[in-house]
Amino acid sequence: MRLHRNLVFAVIDALKQIFNDGEYADKVIEKVLRYDKRWGARDRAFIAETTYDIVRWKRLYTEIAEAHEPYSRQHLFRLFAVWCVLKGISLPDWKQLEETPERRIKGKFDELSKIRKFRESVPDWMDELGEKSLGNKLWTKEIAALNQQADVILRVNTLKITKPQLKLFLAKEDIETVDIDGYPDALKLKERKNVFTTEAFKDGLFEVQDASSQLVAPYLEVQPGQRVVDACAGAGGKTLHLASLMQNKGQLIALDIYESKLKKLKIRARRNGIHNFETRLIDSTKVIKKLHNSADRLLLDAPCSGLGVIKRNPDSKWKLEPEFIDRIMGVQQDILQNYSKMVKKGGQMVYATCSILPQENTEQVKKFLESENGKEFELVREQNVYASETGFDGFYMALVKKI
Structure with a gap:
């Protein structure tokens, strides 16, 4: 691979904004990719994927490079040099990359890779919490899986098109997809591409939605004609899925505390x-x-730590703090206690998170069911979805019924 100076400088600029200025990686990459209209798909992919890779392995790379916050431009180039050496990419003869100790980088990588918190590039507190919550074996497998690059998964909008039709439609736009066993509306891209510029997307034939996230709406067992409430709708990925399962019949109410998301x-x-x-x-x-x-069905896709979606949000490892998890657990229980009152007798509710921590999941449901407000409900079933088992995001779902 031949490195182009303007693309590498764009990566360095992105890293500065993410690491030093505390900006969100996806927003920064969106902004940086607008720097030069002449960049083609391959150029843009290099900037995005290289930036995400260095963000993902930040702790490991900073240990190897002996770089410390706030990162100077020289330190950021050191991180980039480590990335190159570990990827087997020849370093160009640039002054910013002079005297890169390639053998020492490889030796240090071998040494640090024996220690999980460095190998998987996580803060000490997160590694300790993961092991305490999930046990050594499961946490080791799970954090390794969550450090893999996320696949691009589409959800077919069955209100407008069938899955075979969409596959053909996308193939005409040079986008190849494959089915995923056990996920009836999901298609996985064979190769990463920008699907948002396609005619199929503009026509509303699909949404981008991880396969694990696609399990949540069907878990609620909605039927056409029901009154369904999505109480933490956000920008509505699961609301849209519920609407298609309801065949556009009945009443679907999307609630949220943020007007911009609605x-x-x-x-x-x-x-x-x-x-x-x-x-x-x-x-x-x-x-x-x-x-x-009044609700036949209620979805509580509760705010959470997001530890199950590190694949697609690698910078969350560095933004998340232990105090936030304690705080959000209070919010989760409050949502369960108050929002559950919307369910009518005989109705059903799903509590879901994109976390893998039992204290945000099964323990929250247990606490609710043992409370005064929860005594009218019974647990029908629950499911932990682990990235190490599926290859997709980590999720949790519990279906409860009002008796």
């Missing part, structure tokens, strides 16, 4: 051809009270 959902819903839904901003407790005892 606005994005409305745009996505229009593109998807969904018309059985409405959005409501949770700006007071009245919004929830008005829906008490």
Whole structure:
């Protein structure tokens, strides 16, 4: 591989914004890719994937490079040099990469790779928490799986097209996809490509949604004609999936505390051809009270640590703090206690997170069921989805019924 100076400098610039300025990796890459309109798909892929790779292995690379925060430009070039050496890429004759100790880099990598927190590039507290929560064996497997690059997975919008039709449609746009066993609406890209510029996306024929995330909506067992509430809808990936499972029939209410997210959902819903839904901003407790005892189905896709989706958000390893997990667990229980009142007798509720920690998952459901508000509910089933078993994101789902 021949390294181009302008592409490497773009990576260095992106790393500075992510590491030193605390910006989110996806937003930074989006911004950096607009620097030069002449860059082709391969150039853009190099910038995005190299940046994400160095972010993913930040702790390991900084230990090898002996670089420390705040990172000077020289330190960032050192990290890039480590990336090159470990990838087997020949270093160009640039002053920024002079005297890179290639043999020492490889030796240090071999030495540090024997220690999990360096090998998997995680903070001490996260490594300790993962082992304590999941046990040594499962945590070791899980964090290794979560450090793999995420596949690009599509969810077919069955309101507009069938899976075989979409495969053919995308093939005409030079995008090859394969089915995934056990995921009826999912297609996996054979090769990473920007699908957002395709006619198929613009026409609302699919959404980008991880395979594990696609398990959540069906877990709720919705039927056409029901009143379904998605109480933590966000930008609505699972809302859109629920609408397609409901065949656009019945009433689907998307709630969230952020108006900006609900606005994005409305745009996505229009593109998807969904018309059985409405959005409501949770700006007071009245919004929830008005829906008490009225929902046939309720989805609580609760805010969480996001430890199950490190694959696609590698910078979250460096942004997440232990205090946040303690805080979010309080929010999760509060949501369970208050939002569950929307379910009517005989109705069902799914509590889901994109976390792999039992304290955010099964322990939260157990605590709810043992509480005064939870005594009317019974657990139907629950499922832990581990990246080490599926190759996709880590998730948790519990289905409970109001008796």
